[in-house]
Amino acid sequence: MGYRVAVVGATGAVGREIIKTLAERNFPIDEIAILASHRSVGHEISFGEKRVLKVQNLETFDFTGWDLALFSPGAAISAVHAPRAAAAGCIVIDNTSQFRMDHDVPLVVPEVNADALKRFTKRRIIANPNCSTIQMVVALKPLHDEFTAKRVVVSTYQAVSGAGKEGMDELFVQSKGSFVGDPPTSEQFTKQIAFNVIPHIDRFMDDGATKEEWKMAVETRKILDPDIAVIATCVRVPVFIGHSESIVVEFEEPVDLERARQLLRDAPGVVLHDHREDGGYVTPIDCAGEDAVYVSRLRIDPTVPNGLAFWCVSDNLRKGAALNAVQIAEALIALDLLAEKVA
Template structure:
């Protein structure tokens, strides 16, 4: 016997990816429901070799479902996740709505799945589990095994984030601007603050009083919550003209010595990590090559001679997968594999 799963936001980029990953990983699904807003009611989405018709969020009975994979944005999650959780269904939310709530666990299974047992044992839990920001998810998968060995003091990261992180509007804007430039049609920014085609924009989310953007702040706070509150982290987050796949240039300072070769061997054995690091032309992974893959790829592993116990890394991952849909499915798998969930009646 399998589980009943609802995907809320099933018509969006991440919602469709969730359905695809549930099928690819052969998640034990007895029945899958595609849920969306009333205006998308009846829209068809694919689930393996099946076609699902979207049902109305406001009319759906979540008490008959074991898992709700929520990818409909913060406003919808704020309103609906507590209601859905109150029915006994476990909500795994992809928005930023619950990430910073001390009563809601923020989970990357390769890093901190161990906290799920304590959470599920709470009698008054909300039945909400949060997915981290896409740029944080791939980063902490790489930091965790290194932190366990040499203890990280400080991280400096620059991100190169694809337009799919801004949803369908971001994808459309890059596509339309790129086409327009070739026919001398001046690009008009709508989703982004400046032209994104053939450009980079050092601005993701809103600016804060500190001068950081909220995307940069998210990486700091989420890394501390997921991995270790003592880690110091600073980030510069940049939107780049790539359709799918986030990249990160990461500089790490450790408390204990660790060589590039030691790091390479540690990461080769680490869950969710794939090392592709040859010091030759093409001996590294770029965003185009990571699309559709489950792994987080690490390349350009080398020692930083400017600090004691320092390393530089290049980290690439499919943001729609590990940064969103895959991580959500992995959380559900962790709950099942650890015997932490009872099936709905």
């Protein structure tokens, strides 16, 4: 059995990655529509090796009769059109931040909390978490189940693709310009990103944290455990694809390092690549185009009781966005939920 699937925001970096991922994973599709703003109508995007799809206008598209819509158009657009799609009977998987903290919308990473999908029927909307949150909770899940995490300190090193194609273009232009003496122009980021790091992602909040840092804390609690304390410092770095995180966790129970290694080796979606030698760790350039969450530099933190530190890397466009959304759709099928219609 195949499904009628719409991809919203199809011309953006994540939208294109969703289309690519659906084809690569042979998602059961009878019909696919790719949607964007009126400015992109008629543009062509490849689907698999043999099909070329034309972009349709999101604003006039009728979602009636469509089974599934994967959204990544920006929060303001999702706020308008995701409920419209859901009201037409289509199940929405939304990649934006618009619905993540809505009590009636499950926030899902399939390797971590697939059972939460059973609560989607009230709104017919499922939220995809923030990219930096996704990779962290995938790595934390097996450790939390065994040792019970109580406090997480995380510093992120986030690729410019997290800011979309425009962010990638700005890094490219600034990098190229630095070799020919062109003065840098910063439009997507608050400071020059080429050959620099910027400790500022999203807007500042009253307590001095940025919205990105707040997202990591509240989303981790919603997905994994409401009792986990999280403090994040989120930094944009001059890398095109691949988010990196330095994570320190304090657990309730004593941590056995070899047991932690085994748990991570066996965890779905995780690859442990941890060799205490030159190059024995994963970097962003190694993970680009890959599906896994990679864990390296695993070691005991002696500065706190029951502490563990590790390095975590993942492709933010794939597991951090497109792949996780497609995996949610696959989980809906596995749980026999995708065909469910709520009157």
